[in-house]
Amino acid sequence: MKPVNTEAQPVNAEAPNAPLVLGIETSCDETGVGIVRGRDLLANTVSSSMDEHVRFGGVIPEIASRAHLEAFVPTLEQALETAGVTLEELDAIAVTAGPGLAGALMVGVSAAKALALATGKPLYGINHLVAHVSVGLLHHDGAAVAGGLLDADGRAADGLGALLVSGGHTEILRVGDLAADVALLGATIDDAAGEAYDKVARLLGLSYPGGPAIDAAAQGGDPAAFRFPRGLSNAKYMGSAEEPGKHRYDFSFSGLKTAVARVVEAYEAEGEEIPVADIAASFQESVVDVITRKAVLAATENGLNTLLLGGGVAANSRLRELAEERCAEHGIRLVVPPLSLCTDNGAMVAALGARLVSGGIAPTGLEFAADPGLPVTQVSLR
């Protein structure tokens, strides 16, 4: 075993076709280690600290970071066992370098660097958001796990977009080539959608995480009972296709949260029982309406005919329902990966790493810093 040279290595002219890559994800509250061979998913081990955040009603970065440190080696060990491979067999290691929580990212990055140093394998510091789209590459038991969205080179056959909706992200992406061409079409300017769910769940006395709690409470409610705002939907923000406004494809959920609080307070002031089901259904309708409306608008105006749904909120029943309905209306193919690959995981990081190895992209080396605000246009760090 010889320590790896820390200088960036030259582009590999004979990049393996099906590289064995281990991916590490610690950007939020899931410690994920995934292993892929080319496009084949071999292991996707996740340890979540979600239970430790329940009493706070949201992810506490310090608690998440502490949990990552304790979970990392056991998660790594289990992923290797599940995949039936050894560290020596790996062709490369990939780790989420950002965007995400700074302290949480640093645990994964420190561990990944140590692993790369100890094994002498090349290390890629990669983009978390682009990794979410990379599940579109994966196959499991001979079948594509997410509709085989990308050709063998990681290029989208034709217009591919992604809609990422989670506790930390709400973004619309255009994907030309996973390794080289990803653009941000729209994003939230304040809270992420999942964060709005958590905050509203608390207003309504529902449990954390708010997504499933509100989804369940909304089942018996009237989504038209309250007309809550659709953020950034006014003409001045939207503009037109020819002259787009500043926030045509962007989202805002903080005003919506405030509107829900006003309604709840009004009922309390009157001493009346809060109509939880109706508020939950109306809130959910507002979130899902504006997300799907803007995603479909961005798709049709940017020549995207396929939309990959990613992030934990992809589990939301109403989001899936309305996204399917509206995509169908506009001739857009909606692809929803299995939930274990929608939420944060290491397999998606490994999948993107494998794509970078196959594409002959130079590894990042050991000297890079995690970047909590890494822009989506930067697929891997150089």
Added chain:
Amino acid sequence: MLLLCLDSSAAASVAVVDTDAGSPRVLASWETPDTRAHAEVLAPAVDTVLDRAQVAPGGLGGVLVGTGPGPFTGLRAGLATARTLAFAWRLPCYGMCSLAAIAHVVARLPAASRPPQFVVASDARRREVYWAVYSASSDLHASSADPAGVQSARLIDGPFVGPAEDVPGLPVFGRGAGLYADRLRQPVKEVVPGALQTGSPAEWQPHAGFLGLAAAATVNAGGTLSQDTAPLYLRESDAKVPGPRKKATA
């Protein structure tokens, strides 16, 4: 036995230490004064130090890591690095309180400058110190294993976190003594000739090299190294469980 030693409890440092009883020594070491870039620098530093020491990972007998106390994020970078290296190299990972590195230096001061009991204090930020009480007396480990008659430090109490005023009236060594000299009863500031660590004792930070020498002293006195690498955070996260929401009333 060769130990790869890491400490990221204050500044970050890496060393290869030979613990052999005859002449425990630091074969190579590296440190940075930067207290905020541990995640970036540690792995390349390990590579550098192994290279300088001309040691291959296969020649190591273990990885030793300072478990703090220290600021959380930097501390975790060292622990994540050490645990992962040990896992990949199939080596034992040993943990030791980072303050022991400075305690070792004090225990090896020339007899005239060496207090029988003392405090090691480091910067805990928020106008507080991490501190622990050590004794430099050789009453624990028989000095028969230590033919030169030099002594090792023994933890008496701590580690704790709190205001400098809580520290007992014993000589205080380490960066905490420099930061809060006016609030401590006996900060040690004068350079001690013959000390293993250079500079004013009031500026001493835990260093991986001295941590390794402290481990060597333990092993050579017949003690065993702990494989507990749980971080000594000493503080909970700042997060507060939210109270009941304020209700609007008519």
